[in-house]
Amino acid sequence: MDTQPDTALRPDPIDEPARRASERSQALDPKSPVARFSADTPLLTDAGIELAPFQIAYQTAGTLNAARSNAVLICHALTGDQYFAHTHPVTGKPGWWETLVGPGKPIDTDRYFVVCSNVIGSCMGSTGPASIDPATGRPYGLNFPLVTIRDMVRAQLMLLEHLGIHDLFLCIGGSMGGMQVLQWAALYPERVFAAMPIATGPRHSAQNIAFHEVGRQAIMADPAWADGRYLEAGTRPAKGLGVARMGAHITYLSEPALHRKFGRRFQGGSAPTFSFNADFQIESYLRHQGLSFVERFDANAYLYLTRAMDYFDLAEDHGGVLANAFRGTKTRFCVISFTSDWLFPTRDSRAIVHALNAAAAPVAFVEVESDKGHDAFLLDEPAMFSAARGFIDAAARARGL
Amino acid sequence: MDTQPDTALRPDPIDEPARRASERSQALDPKSPVARFSADTPLLTDAGIELAPFQIAYQTAGTLNAARSNAVLICHALTGDQYFAHTHPVTGKPGWWETLVGPGKPIDTDRYFVVCSNVIGSCMGSTGPASIDPATGRPYGLNFPLVTIRDMVRAQLMLLEHLGIHDLFLCIGGSMGGMQVLQWAALYPERVFAAMPIATGPRHSAQNIAFHEVGRQAIMADPAWADGRYLEAGTRPAKGLGVARMGAHITYLSEPALHRKFGRRFQGGSAPTFSFNADFQIESYLRHQGLSFVERFDANAYLYLTRAMDYFDLAEDHGGVLANAFRGTKTRFCVISFTSDWLFPTRDSRAIVHALNAAAAPVAFVEVESDKGHDAFLLDEPAMFSAARGFIDAAARARGL
Incomplete structure (x- = not known):
């Protein structure tokens, strides 16, 4: 595993259509560091498929402290990517969460080491259906295994271990990113000090x-x-x-x-x-x-x-009782919703909060008054920023940062 | 103008593709009576095009009384048609409003003469883009003129005059049908005794x-x-x-x-x-x-x-003031909305009611508690039925029916 681009690991294209396909597949590759996992360390997916080899592209900001206790994982949404605080290589636009992350911002890159990786199954450098299937030398297409939110989290854990990070000070994300945050807290509670799921829900609704x-x-x-x-x-x-x-x-x-x-x-x-x-x-x-x-x-x-979002149902994975996903957790939570979000309405966030209450977990809940809908979590929302700042600062004090 | 099917008016197909197209165009034709309007009586559309010849397919139920004072016009929604109380010739399903219309029902076919016509621009027998353009012998396709809600109402008026009906006891419809009801009341107030716009709005919203x-x-x-x-x-x-x-x-x-x-x-x-x-x-x-x-x-x-629905904006047609659409009207209104309708939410109906109040028009307003969404107007909704029955019965008494 290394973090430098390495095309030598890719099999030779076997014919002209495959070469063209490979080029197109590469075209979406970002200029990000990449962690590669070989056949010895496959990703065992919920679908029962061992995905190997695979790679995870990521970006970071800030510096990991000596105690390795200041790591923040940002989980991106459906069509997001790892360029949270970096100019996007395709669109040339600023990072998608530069409003929230940066020097002096609520997620202060002068204090924290911030990581965001492209989820497995996506197309910005992490292995996904546009990647070359080593078994055929052609893009996976629909031969790529279905991945779940849990698979995304497992791959993120492998990346963090690759980076020498054992646990997270904070795990934060909105929408599909919020699903990953909840899944992190449920799957690896001892590795998540603070969790901030935003504009999300414990499962995808029939309408969604x-x-x-x-x-x-x-x-x-x-x-x-x-x-x-x-x-x-x-x-x-x-x-x-x-x-x-x-x-x-x-x-x-x-x-x-x-x-x-x-x-x-x-x-x-x-x-x-x-x-x-x-x-x-x-x-x-x-x-x-x-x-x-x-x-x-x-x-x-x-x-x-x-599809990964559709399959997400955290209660279903825990005997139908959402609180069971969080029993005994020591993670502290801050749940945020927006009044005009009809994709993940406040009642979804309330279901999370009620479950956390039932599990006796420490939780703050903020419903932000906004008319900007679901995408409010990506926009300039002062009430969200101040809630995030308050929660993160308090967590940092509790963590001794 | 006659009400018997007459294919002799159609030009001879000029070649094989045109013949095939004509057959396909006919395939959607219903088994409905049809009123034909010749080149002498064109429909002058809002787009400034004179549409001629054209035809309107319709269905009726009940009997027109001697005074011709018991006519009810039902206006159908976007994908509806004239089969409000008749088995559908394509799907074989019962009429789409048999819950509301029939002997002893709120729209009592023992008392009223009920008419419903396929709107101009649609595909169930009235002239629309699938009809043959007499100028070319081929289907209109996108050469058909854009029609508006007002054009639909103008064509309905021509049909009613063809049927010997000067004015309506009741004009009723949901969704796009409700837009037509509002347009009828605004355009021909002296011809509408009672109006019942359901699950609709005075204009199409940006989201819609x-x-x-x-x-x-x-x-x-x-x-x-x-x-x-x-x-x-x-x-x-x-x-x-x-x-x-x-x-x-x-x-x-x-x-x-x-x-x-x-x-x-x-x-x-x-x-x-x-x-x-x-x-x-x-x-x-x-x-x-x-x-x-x-x-x-x-x-x-x-x-x-x-497109016709998108263009609908009744206030815009009246100097930006919705109440101006109804000034001096003697039509009595009953406006109905459904709590879970997010396509035409209650606030849209309230805007209609406020305008009618400002115009000093008699108006009742019922917001029906229902979780069935916009389509509730087509479903078994007892609260809607009893509101309709009460309003229509009272109007019938006032009309001396």
């Missing part, structure tokens, strides 16, 4: 599964998807993935935010064109969201990660 | 436009859509239309209803299959909704009718 299924069907309906073999076919299921993103994007916002931002305003005029052009600003905005997403994300990875 | 746009993009992304020329191409954009329907269907329900009906239950077992099969019952249900919809609906008609 339904929205994900529509997105997956949109991708699979695109002939360019080619049964998942588009990298070899030299095609791009951009239309299907774009439609999936457009639909999902609506669920990340809120009706009041859409109304405030776009209302019924027309593009470049005050009258309808009586056509199917993007007459309304909201249409133009959504189309742009779809188009820009397909530039940075792999369609199969989208299938896999939505 | 967004959902529609995703559906349209899903259809247009399907190569089988063939730029709208699929009837001639002999293809069917079934996948795109299916995805559009799946996404829309989620918005017609509610999270509590989905949770109660499906929860996270697995198909035929208690464990995930770790695949992209329809593992969850909700996935299987949605796929079925998509598949069955494409059997009975035309993809281009879906584009046109969603």
Whole structure:
């Protein structure tokens, strides 16, 4: 295992379509350090498959202290990645959580060593369906094993051990990242000093599964998807993935935010064109969201990660009783929800809090008043920042940091 | 104008693709009476196009009284049709509003003459994008003019005059049907004695436009859509239309209803299959909704009718003041909303009620407690039935029926 790019481990492409596919697969590779795990250290997935070899791409900020007690793990959301505080190599945009993380910020990189890794199954350098299957020399496609939130956490643990980190001062994340936080606290309570699940829930709701299924069907309906073999076919299921993103994007916002931002305003005029052009600003905005997403994300990875979220049901893994997931824990929790989040509404966070109460775990709960919907956790939300700062500072004092 | 099927008016198909297209176009034609309007009586649309000739398919129940004072117009929703109390010719299902309409029902066919016509732009016998353009002998496709809610109402008025009906005892409908009810009351107040807009709003919200746009993009992304020329191409954009329907269907329900009906239950077992099969019952249900919809609906008609809803903004048509749409009206209103309807939430109905109050119009407002979401207006909702019965009976007494 090393952290330098190393293409020598990849098998030689066996033919021209495979070479093209490999190039396309590489194209999404980030400029991140990578931890490689060989056939001797497979990832045993919930599906019962041993994934090996595999690699995890990550980014860090700050410095690990001598006691190795100041590590923070940030868990990213469905379409997020490890570029939490670093310019994104594809979009050129600032890190997605620079509002929260940095010198003097609530997650203070002058005090903490912050790690964020691309989840297993994604497409920004960690092994996923766009990676080359060593058994065939071609991209995995749908031969990649289904992964779960628990598999993501297991892979993160392997990365941390690779980095010489035994336990976390703080584990934090929103949405799918929050699911990972809960899974970390349930699976490795002794390794998590403080946990902050944001805008998330203990399981994916029927409605959320339904929205994900529509997105997956949109991708699979695109002939360019080619049964998942588009990298070899030299095609791009951009239309299907774009439609999936457009639909999902609506669920990340809120009706009041859409109304405030776009209302019924027309593009470049005050009258309808009586056509199917993007007459309304909201249409133009959504189309742009779809188009820009397909530039940075792999369609199969989208299938896999939505599936991982759908399967997440922490209570089900603990005899149907969510509190059982946290019995005896010493982890301290801060749970955050947003009033206008209808994808993971406050009642989901309350279910987490009630379970933590039942398990006698220390927990703070903040419902942030916001009209920005689910994506509020990624935005400038002063009430979230001050809750995070208060909780993290208190935890740091308790940890002697 | 006559009410018997008459294919002689259609131009001869000019070639083989046109003939095939014409057959497919006919295939969706219902077994309904049809009112035909010739080149002398065009429909002047909001887009500024004179549509002629055109036809309106309709169904009736009950008997028009001698005074012609007992006519009820039912306005159907986006994917509805004229089969409100008649077995559907494609699906074989009972009429979509048989719960509300029939002998002894709130809309009592022993007392009232009930009419429901397929809206202009749809695909169940009224002229729409799947109809043959007399100028070319081929289906209109996207050469069909964009129609608005107001155009639908104008065409309904022409139908009613054709049937010898000058004014309506009652105009009633849900969702897009409710938009037509509001438009009727605004456009022809002296012709509407009582109006019942249900689960609707005075304009389409940014979020609703967004959902529609995703559906349209899903259809247009399907190569089988063939730029709208699929009837001639002999293809069917079934996948795109299916995805559009799946996404829309989620918005017609509610999270509590989905949770109660499906929860996270697995198909035929208690464990995930770790695949992209329809593992969850909700996935299987949605796929079925998509598949069955494409059997009975035309993809281009879906584009046109969603667009008509998006354009609807009654206040905008009246100087930005909704109350201006109803000034001086003598129509009596009953507005109904459902607590779990998030597509047309109660606040939309309240906006209608406030405007009617400002216009000094007589209005009753009932918010029905229901967890069934937007589609509650189509379902067995006793509180809606009793509100409708009370309002309609009182109106009948006032009308001397």
